[in-house]
Amino acid sequence: MSEQTEKAFQKQPAVFLNKKKQVGAKVSKTGKDVRWTKNVGLGIKTPREAIEGTYVDKKCPFTGNVAIRGRLLTGTVNNMKMKRTLTIRRDYLHYIKKYNRFEKRHKNISAHVSPAFLDLNKGDTVLVGQCRPLSKTVRFNVLKVIATAAADKKKFSKF
Secondary structure, X not given: OOOOOOOOOOXXXXXXXXXXXXXXXXXXXXXXXXXXXXXXXXXXXXXXXXXXOOOOOOOOOOOOOOOOOOOEEEEEEEEEEXXXXXXXXXXXXXXXXXXXXXXXXXXXXXXXXXOOOOOOOOOOEEEEEEOOOOOOOOOEEEEEEEEOOOOOOOOOOOO
């Protein structure tokens, strides 16, 4: 548990850290601590960083106490200025019956980012899954990076 950046000691609640040493027992060659991970289901693989990493995040769907249930949504990363939280933009078309045409609309959704996804940038396409409320505005968790950004153009993603 080397990533201690908070004032309180961060640990996974499912892992007991104070195991007594046995006389004559050998230390593991890898030197890795015991780490608890889970499979979130829905055909989503657990990232390698979540399995092999040393971060502690209680809101991570792979190593924390968060269950993914409800909706799965995709969107493009719009804002990454918050700590472990990003904003995704979901574009859609709304039909106006009077004019027999569509108008462009969008919604912004806040989602928690696990430290397993360190290489996220603005413009990337991500898959988010609904979970319990994690804060005032966050109800989703990033599960997978679908595509990386090609250019920094601001555009409507349906076309």
